[in-house]
Amino acid sequence: MGRYRNPVLPGCHPDPSICRVGDDFYLVTSSFEYLPGLPLHTSTNLVDWSPLGHALHRPGQLDLGGLASSRGLYAPTIRHHDDTFFVVCTVVGPDDGGWAGRTGHFVVTARDAAGPWSDPVWIDGVGGFDPSLTFDGDRVWLVGTEPMAEPRWRGHTGVWLVELDPGSLQPLGAPAVIWEGAMLGAVWAEGPHVLPRPGGGWMLVAAEGGTARDHAVCVAYADSITGPYEGDPGNPRLSHRDLGGTAAIASVGHADLVDDGAGRTWATVLATRLTEGADGLLGRQTHLVPVGWEERRPVFAPGIGRVGEVVEAEGVPDQLPPAEEFGDGFASGRFDAAWNGVGRHPEEFASFLDLGAEGWAVSLDGGAEPSSLAPQSFLGRRLPAADADVTLTLELPGPHMRAGLLLRTSELAHLELGLNGAGRVSCVLTDDGVPTTLGDGQLNGLSRGEAVELTVEIRGLGLRAFVDGTFVVEADTSPLVPNPASGFVGVWVGPVAVGAPEDRVRVREVVITPR
Template structure:
C-alpha cells in the first residue's frame, strides 16, 4: 500500500463507514433512495475494493417506495460486535412527515460481509441522524446527531450518546448531549464516531460545516466514553475549505478510522472533485461525493490526517515511492453473467420487481412511471464512475407499444437527461433541470422501434448519439448536484416508461471510463 490513487471508490459513494473484520476491511456507504441499498465492499489493503453485496439486499427487508431523491438511507456505520458485523443507519423521510413509511434508526447484522443480512431491528426512542456504535467491554453505546434543542444559531447541532441493550439494540436510557461542536457558531456536526484513543481515553470524531465546501473533520477528547469531551485546539484536523474549488478535491469530511494489521492507522473520508463549467467557472461535477483514503499518524495523542501534507491527494505515496501505475480503463460490458451484477439498482424498489435478465444477456424491463415523477419507475441504474465516460445500449420497443425506452442519466427526478426511442422509431433527447424542461433534439432511429443509444460524457458537457450518428451536444452543468439540494451523484442506465403490462428490451450495454 505504498502507492495508491484517490478516490479509492469512484462515483457516488458518500459517508463511508469502515472497520476491520478478520483479515478483511469492510466498508459501507450511503445509498439514499436506491435499492438494493447500503453497498458493502471488502478489501485486503484499503485500496482495492470489491463490492460483495448490500446490507439492504432484498425486497421486503425495507420499504423506500415513494421517497423523493436524496431521502432514504443516510450515513451508515459498520462495527464488529462479537462475531457479527453490525450496520446502523437512518431512514430519512420528507421534512413535513408526509411519507407514510417507517423512518428512524435501525440495525442489520451478518456474520459475513457477503450476507445474508438480517431484517432491520428498529432502535426506538432516539431521534436525529448518522448513528454509530461503540463497544466498551460488554457495554454497547450509540451516538448520533440532532438539531440543538435550544439552538442559538441556525444549523447548531448536538452530538448525543445513549447506551443500548447489546441483545435487543434498544436504548437503556435517554440520550445525553456530549458535544456541541468545535466552536461557537459551528454548524451541522455529523457522522460522529467514538473511538478508543491510543494511550488511553476516547476520541470523538465528527464532520462539521455541512457536506459541501465548508466540510471538515473535527475531533474532541474525553477521559471517559460518556464525556465530557474537549475540542482539539487545532480543529479542524482535516479540511479543504480554505482551498475553495481550486484543489483536486473539495468538501472533504465525514471521516472514519481503522487500524491495519501492521498497526498503521487510516481514515476513509468523502470528497468531491470540482470540474470546469461551460461558463468558465468551477463547480461540483456529476459524480457527487466519493470515498477517499488518507494515512493517519498520532502526535502527542492527536491524529494527523495525511501527515506532512494535510490534504487529500490524488496520488499518495506512503513509503517514499513514486506515482502509482496508470489505472486500467474501467469497462462494463453487459448487465451481468447469469444475474445482474451488484452495481445495478432501482429507484425506491429492487430491480427484481421490474427487470429480468435473460440467458442471452438481453434485459427485459417492464414499463414504469415517468423519470421526473416520484413513483414506481423502471430505471436500472448504476453509479457514474468517472468524469469522462462513454455509455451505450441497444433499446428495442415492440411495435404498437404506447411506451418508450432509453438511456437515462439521473441525479434526481428534478435533474436528469433522457435519450429515448418509441415504437415508431422517434428519438428524443430531453433535459430536465430545476425549473426547466427542454427537448434538446429529436430524430429518427435507423430501425423501427430499435436504436443504439449513446451518451458520451466529458465533465459537465457531452454528446448524445443514435445509431452511431451525433444527435446533439448537451450541456450538463445544471444537472450537477447542488449543496443543500442533492446528496446523490449521477446514476446511468436503461429505463422503460409506459404501462407495466408492456416491456422494453435492452442489450449490449457498454460503459467505458476514458482516462
C-alpha cells in the same frame, strides 16, 4: 512505500465507514433512495476494493418506495463485534412527514459481510441521523446527530450519546448531548464516531461545516465515554475549506478511522472533485488518508495535511490500474452488485431473457416517468468517472412505450436520450422539474425488436448524444450537478423504460468506458 490514487471508490459513495476483521477491511457507504441499499466493499490492502453486496439486499427487507431523492438511507456505520457484523443507519423521510414508510434508526446484522443480512431492528425513542455504534466490552453505545431543540444559530446541531441494551439494541435511557461542534457557531456538527483513544480514554471524530466546501473533520477527547469531551486545540484536523475553487479536491469530511493491524492508522473520508472550479456529476466519493499520531492526537496526511490525488504511503501496495471498461451483456443471469433501482430492487421490474444464439437481454417492465415518485423502471449504476462514454443497446420498444438511456441525479434533475415505439428519438434535459427538449429526430425503417444503439459521451459537464453513431445533440449537464441545496446524490446512469407495467422492452447491453 506504495502509491495509490484517490478516490479509492469512484462514483457516488459518500459517508464511508470502515472496519477491519483479521486481514480484511470492510466499507459501507450511503445509498439514499436506491435499492439494493448500503453497498458493501471489501479489501485486503485498503486501496483495491471489490463489491461484496449490500446490507439491504432483498425485497421486503426495507421499504423506500415513494421517497424523494436525497432521502432514504443516510450515513451508515459498520462495526464487527462478537463474530457479528453490525450496520446501523437512518431512514430519513421528507421534512413534512408525508411518507407512509418507516423512518428512524435501525441495525442489520450478519455473520458474514457477504450476507445474508437480517431484517432491520428498529431503535425506538431516538431521533436524528448519522448513527454510529461503539462496543465497549459487554456494553453498546449509540451516537448520532440531531438539530438542537433550542438552536442558538442556523444549523446548530448536537451530537448525542445513549447506551443500548446489548440484546434488544433499545435505549437504556435518554440521549445526552456530548458535543455541539468545535467552533462557536459551527453548522452541522454531524457524522460522529466514538473511538478508543490510543493510550486510554475516548476520541470523538465528527464532521462540521456542512457537507459542501466548508466541510471539515474535527476531534474531541474524553476520559469517559460519556464525556465531557474537550476539543482538540488544532481543530479542524482536516479540511480543504481554505483552498478555494482552484483545488482539485473539495468538501472533505465525514471521517472514520481504522487500524491496519500493522501499527498504522487510516481514515476514509468523503470528498468531491472539482473541474475548473465547479463541482462535477459524480457527487461525493470515498477517499483514503494516512493518519499519524503525535501526543495521542491524530495527524491526517502527515507532512501534507491534505487529501491527495496521488498518495505515497507505507503499508499499502501500488494500486492496481482501474478497469478500462465495464460491459454487461447480462449473460450471467443475475444483476451484479452495482445495479440499482429507485425505491425498489431491480428484480421487481426487470428479468433476464435467454435469446439463444443472439445472447442474453434484460426485459424492463414499463414504469413511471423519471420525474415521478411512483414506481420507476430505471436500472442504474453510479457514473464512475467525470469523462466517460456510455452506450446502451436496446430493441425498439412497443407502440405505447418509451425507453432509453437516463442520467439521473434526482426526479427533478435528469437527462434522457429516449426512443419511442414509433422510432422517434429525443434528448430531454429536466432541470428543477422542468423538461426541455434539446434535440430530436426520426429513425425510419425500424421494426419491433430491432436493436438501436444509444450513446452519450460525457466530458466534464459537457455531453454529446448519438443514435447508431449519428450525432443528435450537445448538452450542458450543469443542472445535474448535485449540491446540498438541491440534493446530495451524484449521477446514476443506465436504461429506463416508461409505460404500463405490462409493456416491456429488451435491453441487450450496457457499456461504460471511462476516458
